[in-house]
Amino acid sequence: MHGSHTSGSPYAPHTAEDRTAMLEAVDAETVEDLFDIPDDIRFDGQFDIDARTERETRRLVRSVLGRNDDRTELLGRGHYGYYIPSLVDHLADRSEFLTSYTQYQPEISQGFLxxxxxxxxxxxxLTGLEIANCSIYDAATALGEAATLADRVxxxxxxxxLVPELLREERxxxxxxxxxxxxxxxxxxPVDDGNVDLxxxxxxxxxxxxxxxxxxPTVRGTIEERLGAIGDLAADADAFFVLGSDPIALSLLERPADVGADVVVGDASVLGLPTSYGMGLGLFATSEDYLRQVPGRLVGVSEDATDRRAFTLTLQTREQHIRRERATSNxxxxxxxxxLRTAIHAAVLGPSGMVELAKRAVTRAEDLAERVDDIVGVQAPVHDRRHFREFVxxxxxxxxxxxxxxxxxGFAVHVVGNHxxxxxxTGVPDVQLDRFVAALEGVIR
Amino acid sequence: MHGSHTSGSPYAPHTAEDRTAMLEAVDAETVEDLFDIPDDIRFDGQFDIDARTERETRRLVRSVLGRNDDRTELLGRGHYGYYIPSLVDHLADRSEFLTSYTQYQPEISQGFLxxxxxxxxxxxxLTGLEIANCSIYDAATALGEAATLADRVxxxxxxxxLVPELLREERxxxxxxxxxxxxxxxxxxPVDDGNVDLxxxxxxxxxxxxxxxxxxPTVRGTIEERLGAIGDLAADADAFFVLGSDPIALSLLERPADVGADVVVGDASVLGLPTSYGMGLGLFATSEDYLRQVPGRLVGVSEDATDRRAFTLTLQTREQHIRRERATSNxxxxxxxxxLRTAIHAAVLGPSGMVELAKRAVTRAEDLAERVDDIVGVQAPVHDRRHFREFVxxxxxxxxxxxxxxxxxGFAVHVVGNHxxxxxxTGVPDVQLDRFVAALEGVIR
Amino acid sequence: EYEPLLSEKDLTRVDIGDGDNGDGGESTDSPLPDDLTRDSLELPELSEPELARHYTRLSQMIYGIDSGPYPLGSCTMKYNPKFTEDVAALPSAAVHPDRSEASVQGTLELLYRLQDYLGRIGGMDAVTLQPPAGAAGEFVGIRVAAAYHEHNGEGHRNEVIVPESAHGTNFASAALGGYDVVSLPSDDEGRVDLEALEAALSENTAALMLTNPNTLGLFERDIAEIAEMVHDVGGLLYYDGANLNALLGRARPGDMGFDVMHYNVHKTFATPHGGGGPGAGPVGVVDELAPFLPSPRVRKRDANSKTGKPVYERFEPEHTIGKVHGFDGNWLVLVKTFAYIARLGDEGLADASASAVLNANYLAEQIDYEIPYGPFHHEFVASAGEQDAADVAKRMLDYGVHPPTTKWPEIVPEALMTEPTEIESKDTLDRLAAAFNAVADEDADTLEAAPERTTARRIDQTSAARNPRLSWQALADDS
Amino acid sequence: EYEPLLSEKDLTRVDIGDGDNGDGGESTDSPLPDDLTRDSLELPELSEPELARHYTRLSQMIYGIDSGPYPLGSCTMKYNPKFTEDVAALPSAAVHPDRSEASVQGTLELLYRLQDYLGRIGGMDAVTLQPPAGAAGEFVGIRVAAAYHEHNGEGHRNEVIVPESAHGTNFASAALGGYDVVSLPSDDEGRVDLEALEAALSENTAALMLTNPNTLGLFERDIAEIAEMVHDVGGLLYYDGANLNALLGRARPGDMGFDVMHYNVHKTFATPHGGGGPGAGPVGVVDELAPFLPSPRVRKRDANSKTGKPVYERFEPEHTIGKVHGFDGNWLVLVKTFAYIARLGDEGLADASASAVLNANYLAEQIDYEIPYGPFHHEFVASAGEQDAADVAKRMLDYGVHPPTTKWPEIVPEALMTEPTEIESKDTLDRLAAAFNAVADEDADTLEAAPERTTARRIDQTSAARNPRLSWQALADDS
Known part of the structure; x- marks a missing residue:
């Protein structure tokens, strides 16, 4: 709508007048003169991508995504959709958070740091370990980084x-x-009835x-019962014990530090993100022994020139932009x-809210298993274990x-075996669980 | 989720500990002791309103409003639904704008001022008049304020x-x-073929x-052709000429100052708000002759103690909180x-965008009238006038x-006569207009 | 720090008409003949990134409720729950007001349920949601009272009595309604002086407007007697809902004998104030006055729809005063009001009042300024004593908090009218008290020089009014 | 100004277990036996208003793109269109990754169309959207190259050549892939030294990674010859997409002879950087490499659905390297990418590059610092000369602008690597130049004392690293 602007990018503010003055200043006839590209590789075609108004673009995306069917998702297996309190969106969407760069200039980035x-x-x-980084991409890549850390130290x-045979194939x-x-x-x-076959x-x-x-919990929703023993086994073999979990499970289940975990990985975005087609947040925590080998960004405390407390990215000599091929990660x-979203969501819940959600993950899953088990033709849970969030x-x-x-x-469930x-x-209101039980009963009958 | 907080308002932060300490400080046993209400009028009943979680409340509102049918609204008559650029929402929703009070302390309110x-x-x-206030509620109340201003001055x-016989009954x-x-x-x-019967x-x-x-434009979408003559009539009678319009129409149509308008009123929220069931923004502009009789808030320029330009509410002695029953308005x-939203929307459009929208209001309305007129059994427009946005x-x-x-x-239109x-x-994409023409054709046939 | 005006960044003139391009201006063909159009339009033409920065910067020069405590007495600034913005932004909330009843059952249901909620909360029989602000609600109350008296052949009643400590809008709304305003002095304890009331009441009394608790935060203990006195002369009792946040679940205007009241939804039900509005000022009345309410109201039909759902319809009250807004008021604000009430329920609303009253009492206990009147509820009025209350306020800005309302009500000299609301924690109240007390210890010079740490220093109000420049055009002419 | 940590506002210990309430802690019944649970959880327990204020305050201590110019060379910080947030927030965008293909046709269609868009823009035959960031994209490229060579019986190739001026991630990604990194010096003009390249290439060369324009903003004019040289020894040519915003519509990596490339969507397609991420690093390849891409990709079925709409499905490339993310990458970022491209189209994308190049050249012309290499495109590297580039950056903060990237690439002493992007207006560039030039005139003492006008003054990096305190727990132990 910028009538006096050249057409083109709606986000480039140049008026025709500006453009003329700028070209004059750089002594060029046209903008094309500024491109130093040999003719033989110059692109003279078209992408054939239509430009659209903002409104049309919104309508396009809404219409494409509108092809997704509306389902009550009883889905988990490592990815969960908790209700996100409105405050999380409103605060995280503040443009200072959303549009700033990595905090290389800490003096103007104190808030994010x-x-x-x-x-x-x-x-x-949550982990009882001394060090956590600012994030890895997701649970799977955090697991990958844990292995390279183990290899280094x-x-x-x-x-x-060694990984459990039931581990998600993607991980x-x-x-x-x-x-x-x-x-x-x-x-x-090997795995025994869902859990580690010790x-x-x-x-x-x-x-x-x-x-x-x-x-x-395991990919099948069972709560691992012998974590301490696994930790001992690892320690005896001088091997790393890497534990996968998430912030809600960690609010209730055994503290990783207490079972000998060297590294904790997992998806922290169970808090903070809607299901988002698998987008995640790689949790990565470890012992201070490995401080200088940790992958990813770390924020530490320091002082400014007036001796006031200040935050800054630290130990950057581990990182690729300084150490290049000898970095602890790429x-x-x-x-x-x-x-940030996860931190806000956790803060909204508070420790009582987090523990409460974790307890409900146990009671609601076990209650539902019991109700499902009452249906003739269904046995649940198949594993004789305690369950968290989900069950087979x-x-x-x-x-x-x-x-x-x-x-x-209208219900989506996982198929994890022939029968x-x-x-x-998680994320499914009680009234929907009631409807699910009724639906399953109808389907099985 | 604040486990250590008393239940009650989710937005009251008191822990049980705080509450105890505070009661002690004010020397009260319970909070009820602080209420100095005679027993005979004390309320001991219940409102019988259930409390809900945030998620449940959202679901409730979504479900209630979900009963509204989805319609392509070809509706206007003084209230219009332009597309609102995303930027308007994102900026106006910044909590500093949304959650601040009237700018009685200008030193910490410069941005809003x-x-x-x-x-x-x-x-x-837009009006060519020297003074505009910060807002009246809507077009109808702005018209009311214009009359009391006329009465005063x-x-x-x-x-x-005197008002046109076709004026909306609500106004x-x-x-x-x-x-x-x-x-x-x-x-x-009287009105003649939509316009003033001069x-x-x-x-x-x-x-x-x-x-x-x-x-x-008039309530029937016609563009008034003899505004100058009306202004002259008013001037001759020493009467106020009050003109109703809106920011998009004013971008193209005659400038009110040029036709002798003493006051311009109307709904400025044609920019800035979605249809919102009639919520509006009363535009109020007038001549500087009436400066000290204007209703509503005015922002002016001043200097601060360091002689820097600063903004402040001004001429507050006109207002109710100072002048009470002698105020220029309540x-x-x-x-x-x-x-604010209107100002941002106008800024996103810029003058070229506003003029463009206004021109399209003419061409699209007249084009549609022509197409509709082609349908056997339909004559459009009924008024032999130029049209803006709409027609009968x-x-x-x-x-x-x-x-x-x-x-x-799926189409909503106005019924404004037996036939x-x-x-x-306004706000209806071309593709929907095509569908409307087809639908009307089908209905008429 | 200083942000230029949009017009200082750019002004582009767009010429209307058919190709006559002036100096530097743009021009496009016009679909209308010259005599129906203006010549040109000159406004800023800026890109989205430039505008994003402009308004982001402006926002950073504003203190909002998310910045810190905002203890404006009687203005009741409280935290605005974010989720209410989400529900108001639902696409299904954006319908045109001229839609058919059948196609907007959702909107009508919400309005109906909100009418019902408000009726229960105020102890009122019927509610209109049309008034777009508290003052508009007052005006509706005045108009309803007038129509009622007129209907009863008592059109001669030409006086509305208002306590001298009442909100300015009470006076102005009564005056707008054509009434003579009779100002009522307070008694020594800061409440309605019954003798003065007796003297003021007459056969010409149309109504008495009261805030309860009053602007000193004091409950009008004699309210039952006051109601009787007003009713005895045939007058109506009007409740100004500005201070209702003090009473939720403890007392209801309807039970106290009020005939008509307005609700300030941003004060009581936490809708955002938006730097001055929009608000909503629903009005509740007793059965007798219901026929006079503005039109339309919403009711439930006797029969349900085919799908078994209730059906809602608009209706015109029998002796309606008509309209006070072009459509049905500030809809988006009403949606947020409904969401807030539905979220809190009985218990939450009652706790809001309890916590608000506790906070006011606790804060009062911590500050060094004298508080002449009590026992108060959700707000108190301290006196700055020898200090200038307005200067105290300016100085408080330097301590990073918003000051109280000042110099009003005048019954307290150099008034500091303070209302922390329920949303402040003990810690925040302690910080706020520290700011009060720091300022209390400072000398007049310091206060007069304040504020020093704000975006703008003390702003000269007199020159703003003496040489009014109310637009960038005026500013350009001026320089 | 100073905002306390959440933990300094409150720490509440919640005991797990069955009623054993410790000192001050909360306790609730546990559904699990003691030996499966932790003892307690101690975290801040704060109300919504308190949290709103905390994070609002934190946000006010951050400089974002909406605060002003952000000319970080190679980091390409540009304006993030707000509407892309709206489309990413659509409820229909929030689906679980394990949903059946049939029920998420919308998601698959968007992914398919984005693959297609990116292929056209880069001149690539096949695209994967899985890599969650640019560096992850590089790693995929490296893994794809390895798999390709392995498949062709050339698993012996163990070297990846990287110009010394390349982004650090190039080195790290190659190393993570198990390659020996061969560093390639620049020639006198700042481009690839063809003789050095000749010397570095061998039968052990797996790939050459190049950025074009390179980090000096210079187009590698010999790119066709370079491609031939690399291909002649059987190596692959990798395009680091960090600088693609310089070339849109003017040149395509595929046309230049690149075999594999990644796209940095926040740099080229304006998705927000979010203070460090999330990003997305889609990878495009020529047909020959397509069978090795990560799984799944999305394709259109030959037959349409019953309603006539195309049907999309996931598929596993024949020789896929498998997964590099647990699901399909950073979906929300991909939605914003798609929306941005669909908004701009051919013309908008081409204009973005044109304006970015014009802006860089114009800005360079205005500043007093020397710029040793050219002609440059979207970015240039000035030299701070006798000044310390890092100090220059700190001092620029005092002028209210974000400084350029500093001290890199090392080929320019005291480098100030500057990239204004297309979103800055001439006025803003003039302001930015004024900041550069003001600092250029200042002495070392002033620079070392900077910044003075920021939330925090110069922060001591050394002590942060020497005594790492990385959590509030560590801070508490420390004091």
């Missing part, structure tokens, strides 16, 4: 990284890519093991703004048919 | 306020309430007339934040049946 420092502190309390000649594959440039090899250890794990552990990874852009149910009919039928009724579906309560 | 000053300046340019013994009624406490009486003058008006004007009100809370069409069938049928097809519908193009 403090928020990230508080985020780190939240993770320190463990003195052993070993190369084996396993991401881990494999992260260790592809090292000597590490990813191997699986005897089986013990059998496979040897001095070649550099890292043991376990999750709680990460540069991370998930800082998501970390056995259905007499083919699971995919059951899921398809439920989908027609197994998985159901998660 | 400047924005309102810029809003006033926008209206000054005109020396005549007269009492007649007429509001005006009648505003003048109920004065000697003024509201009378109608001869008829001339006939009714006498020395008893205090004010003549006209609108352009207005206190006004529509300041809407004025004559339909052979009963208008209410046509409107009902259109409603079933007259009124149709407005």
């Amino acid at each position: 403090q928020a990230l420092f508080e985020y780190q502190s939240l993770l320190v309390e 463990r003195d052993t000649t070993g190369h084996r990284v 396993k594959s991401t881990l494999a890519n992260y260790v592809a440039g090292t000597d590490l090899a990813v191997e699986e250890y 005897a089986g794990l013990e059998e496979t552990v040897d001095e070649e093991v550099v890292m043991i990874y376990a999750e709680t 990460i540069c852009t991370n998930q800082a703004w998501v970390a 149910a056995r259905v007499d009919q083919p699971a995919s048919a059951v899921a398809d039928d439920l989908e027609q009724l 197994e579906i998985q159901v998660c309560v | 400047q924005a309102l000053f810029e809003y006033q300046s926008l209206l000054v340019e 005109r020396d005549t013994t007269g009492h007649r306020v 007429k009624s509001t005006l009648a309430n505003y003048v109920a406490g004065t000697d003024l009486a509201v009378e109608e003058y 001869a008829g008006l001339e006939e009714t004007v006498d020395e008893e007339v205090v004010m003549i009100y006209a609108e352009t 207005i206190c809370t006004n529509q300041a934040w809407v004025a 069409a004559r339909v052979d069938q009963p208008a209410s049946a046509v409107a009902d049928d259109l409603e079933q097809l 007259e519908i009124q149709v407005c193009v």
Whole structure:
């Protein structure tokens, strides 16, 4: 709508007059003269992408995304959709947060640095470990970084990284890519009724093991019962014990530091983000022993020239922009703004709210399992374990048919076996759970 | 979720500990002791209003409002729904704007004062009059205030306020309430083919007339052609000429100052607000002759103690909080934040965008009238005038049946006569207008 | 720090008409003949990034409720829950006011339920949501009273009695309604002087307007007697809802004998003030006055819809005074009001008042300034004594807090009218008290030089009024 | 001004377990046995108003793009259109990644169309949207190259060549992929030294990573020859998309001979940087490399749905390297990217580059610092000469603008790497130049004492690193 501006980018403010004056100042006839590109590789085609008004663009995106069907998602398996308090959006959307760069000039970035420092502190309390970084991309990449950290700091000649056989395939594959440039090899250890098969794990552990990874709750929603023993096994083998979890689970379940975890990874965006098609926030906490080997950004405290407390990015000599190929990671852009959202969401909940959500994750999942189990033709939970948020149910009919039928009724569930579906309560109001039970009953009958 | 807080208002931060300490400090046993209310009128019942979580409350409102049917609104008649650029929401929603009070402490309110000053300046340019206030509630109440202003400043013994017979009933009624406490009486003058019947008006004007009100565009979408003559009539009778319009129309149509308008009123929220069920922003501009009699808030320029330019509310001695029953109006809370939105929206459009929108209001309305006129059984426009945004069409069938049928097809239009519908193009994309023409054709056939 | 005016960044003249391009201006073809159009339009033409920075910078020069405490007595500035913005922004909330009843059942249902909520909260029988602000509500009350008296053949009643400590709008609204305002002095304890009231009441009394608790925060203990006195002469009792946040769940205007009242939704139900508005001033009345309320109101039909849902419709009260707004008032504000009440419920509303009263009493206890009248509820009026109250306020700005309302009500010399509301924590109240007390210890010179740490220093009000420059055009002419 | 930590406002300990309430802590019944739970959780417990004020205050201590110019060379900070936030916030954008393909056709369509857009813009045949940031994109490129060579029986290739002036992530990503990094010196004119390149290339070369224009803003004019040289030894040519905003509509990496590239969507397509992320680093490749891209990608089925709409599906590339993210990357960022491209179209994108290049050249012309290399495009690297570039940056803060990137690339002594982008107006560039030039005239003492007008004064980096305190817990232990 800038009538006196040249057409083109709506976000370039130049008037025709400005442009003329500027070209004169740089002694060029046209803007094209400023491009020093040999003719033979100059692009003279078109992208064939239409320009649109803001309103038309909004309508386009709304119409494309409008093709997504509305479903009550009883989905989890590592990704959860809690209700996001309105305050989170309103504060995180303040443009100073949203539109600022990494805090290389801390004197004009104190607010964001403090928020990230508080985020780190939240993770320190949740994990009991001394150090948490500002973020890795997501749970899978955080797991990958944990393995390369293990590779850097463990003195052993070993190369084996052990993960549970039930680990999500995506996490396993991401881990494999992260260790592809090292000597590490990813191997699986057996699982027993959802949880770690401790005897089986013990059998496979040897001095070649550099890292043991376990999750709680597991991908099947079971709460791991022998974390301390896994930690001991790892310690005995001089291997890293890396534990996967998330902030809500950590509010209630055993504190990682108490079970010997060297690193905690996971998706912290269970607080702060809606489901967002899998977008996440890689939680990464570890012991202060590995301070100078940690990947990612760290915010620390210092003083300014007037001796007032001030925050700053610190230990940057670990990072790629300084250490280049000897950096502790290649990460540069991370998930800082998501970390801010997570910190605000956690602050809105407070410790009582977080513990309450965690307790409800247990009681609501177990209650729902009981109700589902009452349906003839369904057994739930299939694992004789305590559950968090979700559980696997056995259905007499083919699971995919059951899921398809439920989908027609507006419910999305996981299919995790020929006769197994998985159901998660997170973010689903009680009234919808009631409807789900009724729907499942109808589908099974 | 504030576990350590007492239950009650989620926005009261008191911990139980705080409360105890505070009660002790004020030497009270319980909070109830602080209420000095005689027993006989103490309320011991319940409102029977359930408390809800934030999420439940959002769901409630969404579900209630979800009962509104989705319609393409071809509606106008003084209230219009332009597309609001995203920037307007993002900036106006910044909490400093949204949550601040009237600028009684200008030293910490410079930003809002400047924005309102810029809003006033926008209206000054649009109207050509020297003074615009910060806002009246809406077009109807602005009209009411114009009449009381006329009553205060005109020396005549007269009492007649003349309005067009086609004026929206709601505006007429509001005006009648505003003048109920004065000697003024509201009378109608005739209209000819949508516009002022100049001869008829001339006939009714006498020395008893205090004010003549006209609108352009009119409620039927016609552009008034003889504004200068109306202004002359008013001037000759020593009466106020009050003109009703809006910022987009004023971007293109004759400048009120050039046709002798003493006051311009109207709905400025055609920029800045979505349709909002009739919520508005009363535009009020007048000549500097009436400076000390203007109703509403005014922002002026001054200097601070360091001689820097600074903004402040000014001429407050006109206002109720100082002058009480001798104030120029009873207005206190006004529509300041809407004025901010309008100012931002106008700034996003710029003069070229505003003129462009105004021109499109003419061309699109007249184009649509032509297309509608091509339908057998429809004549449009019924008025042989130039049109702005909207027009009246004559339909052979009963208008209410046509409107009902259109409603079933998803279109809302006005019924303005037994065989007259009124149709407005504002905010309706071209593709929807195409669909409307097809729908109307189908309905009429 | 200083942000130029938009007009100082750019002014572009767009010529209307058919191609006659003036000096530097733009021009485009006009679809209208010259005699129907203006010549040109000259306004700033700036890009989105430039505008984003302009308004972001302006916002940073404003103290809002999210900046810190805002203890403006009687103005009741409290935290505005963010989620209410979300629900008001729902696309389904944006409908045209001329839509058919059948197609806006959601809007009508919300209005109906809000009428109902407000009726219960105020103890009133019928409610209109049309008045777009508190003062507009007062005016509706005055108009309703006038119509009622007129209807009863008592059109001669030409006086409205208002306590001298009442809000300025009471006087102005009564005057706008054509009434003579009779000012009522307070008694020694800061309440309505019953003898003076007796003297003021007559067969010409149309109404008495009261705030309760009054602007000193004191509950008018004699309210039952006052009501009887007013009713005995045939007058009506009007409740100014500005201070209702003091009483939620403890007392209701309807139960006290009030016949008509307005609600200030931003004061009581936490809708944002927006730097001056929009507000909403719903009016509640007893059954007798319901036929006179503005039109339309919303009611539920006897029969439900085919789908079993209740059906809502607009209706015109029998003796309606008509309209006081072109449509149905400030809808978006009403949505936020509804959401706030639905969120808090009985318990939350009652706690809001309890906490507000506790906060006022606690804060009063911490400050060094004398507070002549009590016991007060949600607000108190301290006296700055030998200090100038306006200077005290300016100096408080330097301590990073918003000052109280000053110099009013005049019954307290150099008044500091203070209302912390329920949203302040004990810590914040302690900080606020520290600011009061720091200023209390300072000398007149310091106060007169204040503020020193704000965006602008003390602004000269006199020169602003003496040489009014109310637009950038005036500023350009001036220089 | 100083804002306390949340933990300094409150710390509340919530005990887990069955009723054993410690000193001051809260306790509630646990649904789990003791041995599966922690003992307690101690965190701040604050109300919504308190939190609103905390984070509002924090935000006010941050300089963002809406605060003013942000000429960070190579970091490309440009205005983030607000409407892209609105579309990313649509409820229909919030779906779980494990939803069935049939039920998320909208999401898949958007991803497909974005793949297509990016392919056209980069001149690439196939695109993956999975990498969650630019560096992750580089890593994918490296892994794809490795898989390609491995597949062709050339797993012995163990070297990646990187110009010494390249972004640090290039080195780190290659190293993470297990490669030996061969650093390539620049020639006298600041471009790739062809002789040095010749010397570095060998049968062990897996890839050459290049930015074009390079970090000096110079176009690598010999790019066709470079491509031939690399391809001749069987290596691949990688394009670091950090500087793509210089070339839109003027040249495409695919046309220059690049085999694989990443896009930095926040740099080129204006998604917000969010104080460090999230970003997205889609990777485009030529047909030959497409089978190695991460899984899943999205394609259109041959047959449409019953309603005639195209049907989209996920698929696994034949020789995929697998996953580099747990799901499909930073979805919300991808939505904003799509919206930005769809808004600008061909003409807008081309204008963005033209205006960015014009702005850089104009700004360079206005500043007093020497600029050793040219002709440059979207950015230039000035030298602070005798001044310390980092000090220059700190002093620029005092003039209310964000400084350029400093001390890098090292080829320019005391580098001031400056990139204004297309969003700055001539007026803003003049203001920015004035800030540069004011600092250029100042002495070392002034510079070392800077900044003076910022929220915090110069911060001691050394002590932060020497005594790392990375949490409020550490701070409490420390005091």
